[in-house]
Amino acid sequence: MATLKHSRQRDLIKEFLMSRKDHPTADAVYMNVRQQDPNISLGTVYRNLTLLAEIGEIQRLRVGDGVDHFDADTSPHYHFVCSECGCVMDLKMDSIEGITEIAGANFDGYIAGHITYFYGVCGDCARVKASQNA
Numbered sequence: 001m002a003t004l005k006h007s008r009q010r011d012l013i014k015e016f017l018m019s020r021k022d023h024p025t026a027d028a029v030y031m032n033v034r035q036q037d038p039n040i041s042l043g044t045v046y047r048n049l050t051l052l053a054e055i056g057e058i059q060r061l062r063v064g065d066g067v068d069h070f071d072a073d074t075s076p077h078y079h080f081v082c083s084e085c086g087c088v089m090d091l092k093m094d095s096i097e098g099i100t101e102i103a104g105a106n107f108d109g110y111i112a113g114h115i116t117y118f119y120g121v122c123g124d125c126a127r128v129k130a131s132q133n134a
Contacts, residue, residue, distance in 0.1 A: 004051075004055070007048065008037075009033075009037060009040055009044055009045075009048060010048045010051070010052065012033050012036055012037055012040070013029060013033055013045060013048050013049065013052070014052060014057065014058070014072065016029060016032055016033050017029065017058055017070055017071070017072035018072040020072070021089065021090060022087065022088070022089065023061055023069040023070065023071050023079070023088040023089070024069065024070060025067045025068065025069055025070075026042075026045055026046050026049055026067075026068060026070070027042075027067075029045055029049065029070065030042050030045040033045060049068075049070055052070075053070070056074060057072075057074070058070050058071060058072050058074065059071040059072075059073070059074055061079060061088060061117075063079065063081045063088055063117050064081070064117075065081075065086055069088050071090075073090065076095065076097075077090055077091070078090075078091045078093060078096075078116055078117070078118060079091055079117050079118070080117075080118045080119070080120065080122070081117055081118070081119050082119075082120070082121055082122035082125055083119055083120060083121060084121050084122070084125035084129075085122065085124070085125050087122055087124075089122070091118055096116065099114060099116070100113060100114055
């Protein structure tokens with residue numbers, strides 16, 4: 001495999017993602033990285049996000065809202081998606097890696113892994129709803 005040529009724009013994208021915990025979309029990455037590099041194009045952001053995800057330097061999250069979200073934390077962890085505001089956040093919890101073995105117990109193939117998203121209402125939205133109902 002050819003060595004990946006260094007890219008200042010790729011570095012800006014990765015640095016931005018590493019500074020965030022909210023799992024932004026490509027458009028949000030573009031709008032923010034543009035503040036540091038006004039000449040960067042949306043296409044460049046999309047290409048670099050795709051490349052970074054393909055080489056395992058970031059995660060691409062597809063949570064069912066029709067757009068990809070991106071996460072610089074590539075360690076195994078789980079995500080929560082708010083059904084009210086659409087935010088995507090890390091969910092701090094013990095590993096449920098054992099679910100792969102449970103799923104494979106009555107399956108004649110090989111399960112290599114799993115992706116799990118938890119859905120519900122985030123704390124901010126729950127507080128807003130509670131105050132509206134009070």
